[in-house]
Amino acid sequence: MGPTRDAPVLAVEGLGKSFGSVRAVDDLTFSVRPGAVTGFLGPNGAGKTTTLRMLLGLTRPTAGRALVDGLPYAEHERPARVVGAALEASSFHPGRTGLGHLEVFAAQVGASNRRCRELIDFVGLGPAAERRVGGYSMGMRQRLGLATALLADPPAVVLDEPANGLDPEGIRWMRGLLRAFAAEGRTVLISSHVLSEVQHTVDDVVIIAHGRLVHASSLADLGALATPETYVESPAAGALAGLCDDRGWSRRADGAGLVVAGVPAAEIGAAAYAAGIELHQLVSRGVGLEDVFLRLTGGVR
Template sequence: MEAPGLAVEGIGKTFGAVRAVDDLTFAVRPGAVTGFLGPNGSGKTTTLRMLLGLTRPSQGRALVGDRPYVDRPVPASVVGAALEASSFHPGRTGLAHLEVYAAQTGASRSRCRDLIEFVGLAPAAARRVGGYSMGMRQRLGLATAMLGDPPAIVLDEPANGLDPEGIVWMRGLLRGFAAEGRTVLVSSHVLGEVQHTVDDVVVIAHGRLVHASSLAELRALAVPETYVESPSPDALSAMCRDRGWVPRSDGAGVLVPGAPAAEVGAAAYAAGIELHQLASREPGLEDVFLRLTGGAT
C-alpha cells in the first residue's frame, strides 16, 4: 500500500472554557520523519487523538490520505499509532497483549512473536506488562502500532522512558521507516530528542501553529549573538540601539542578536565604553524552539 499523507485542516477543540487546539493546519508527507513539537500542554496529544478519530473536533477535519482515519475499513493497517505507554492491561503478558490487538488487523500469532523480538522484548514476552518499565512499555506500544505493517506511523513522545541506547535504537528505526517510504509523525516537547531524527518540523504553542518547515529551515532561524559585560550597561545598550541592534539583558550582561563580536567590540571602543567580557554565542535549536513557543514549558 502506498503511504498516505496526513493532514489537519483548520482543526480545533474546546473542552468547556479551554481552547486546547485552535484553527490548526499542517500536513505530513510520506517518506519523511516529521517532528510534531510543542511544550507540555500545547495541544499535541489532543491533535493526534483527533487525527486518529479518538476525539471529535469542534471544528475542521483531519485526513489520512483522502479520508478520515475512521472511514478506513481496517484503520490500523493504514496508520499504526502509539499514544500512551500506559494503556496496557497489567495482568497480560507482553505477547498476549499483541495477540489481543492482532485480531483488529488480521495479524498472525507468528507476526506477534516476530514483533516482540523486533522491539527487543523477546526475553520479557512471557512477563506481565504490569512489571514492565516505562521504556519496555514504549517498545511494546511500538510493536502494537506495527501489527498491521502500516504505511504510516504516529507516535506520541516515544522517547519517554528510553535509556540512551534505546533512544539511538528508536532514531534508527524511525529513519528506517522513512527510508521505506512510510509516513512518520512523532511528537515531542523536547526538540533535542528529535533533532537528529526528523526531516520536517511542526511547532505549536497554546494550541496554535507557530512554525512549520524543514529542519534545515528551522536551523536557519538560529541567529548568532554576542554577549557583552560592561560596568556601564546603560551606555552600552544605548550604543547598541544607535547602531540598529536590539540588545536585551542576560544576567550580568547584555545579549546583542545578529551582531558579530568584532563589530560590537569596535563600536564600544570607539564610544569609549569599557568592556569586561565580549564573546560570540551560537544559539542551538532549543533556543529557536523556546523563542518560537514564547518560552512556554
C-alpha cells in the first residue's frame, strides 16, 4: 500500500435524517481529519450507521450536508477510489465465496483479480477464500468487509463497527492496520458502540447520542473529563470520615478504607496531615473512559 498525499477531510454540516417521526440524525456537525484514526461513538440506535450511510451517498439527508473533501460523495468522479467503506457486515451475498465477493466489487472499482487474492491473504482469509460467505463467522465477515474497503487502495476508509465479532487477537490486528493507515496520512473513521473496544486505536473521538453530537475532541481531552478517585485508609477511620464531611468531599466505604471522588490524593494527604490523622494508604485511581462515555451518552433527552 503506497503512502498517500491529500487524503480527504470528511465532514458533516447540520446533517439531519428523519425516518417518519424518528429523528435518527439531528443537526450533526463534525469533521474528521487525515492522518488520524477517529472513533465515531454512541450507543446502539444513536444514528452512527445512518450518518455513515449519508457520508457515503447511500442515504439522502433530510437536512444539511455530508462532504468528502468538500463535495458530496456522489459528486466525486470515482468516489470508491477516494473512500473505501465497510458498512454492516451482514450485506454479503451468502452464496458467493469470499474471493468471488471481492472480485465482483473489484470489477466495479477497477481493481485486478490479483489484487483480490493479495487482499484476501492480507486480511487473513487466504485459507477460506474459496468458501461461501454464508458459512463465515462474524469476524471473518469483518475481515472480508475490510478487504472490500481496501480494494481501490483509497486514501480514506470508513468502517462501521469493525470490531464487532472480532476476537481480541483480531481487534489487535485491526488496530495495527488502522494505525498504520493513519500514519501514512490516510483518513480513518470507525464507529463503535463500545468505547473500550476502540480506545487504544483512536486519536480523536466524535460521540453522539439520539442523533446529536455530545462530544468531539482528542482522546486525551476526553480522558481529562474523567474525575479521579482517591482510595484512603486510616486506623482513625472515624476521624477520616469526619474530615471528608467537614470539607464537603463525597465519600463512600470501600473495604477497610474510603473512596473520595474528585479530590486528588495530594489534597487529601495534606488535609489529613494538617489534622493529625495517620494514613496507611493513599492511592489515586483513574476513572475509566467508559464511565465518561456512559455519562456523556446517558443523559441526553
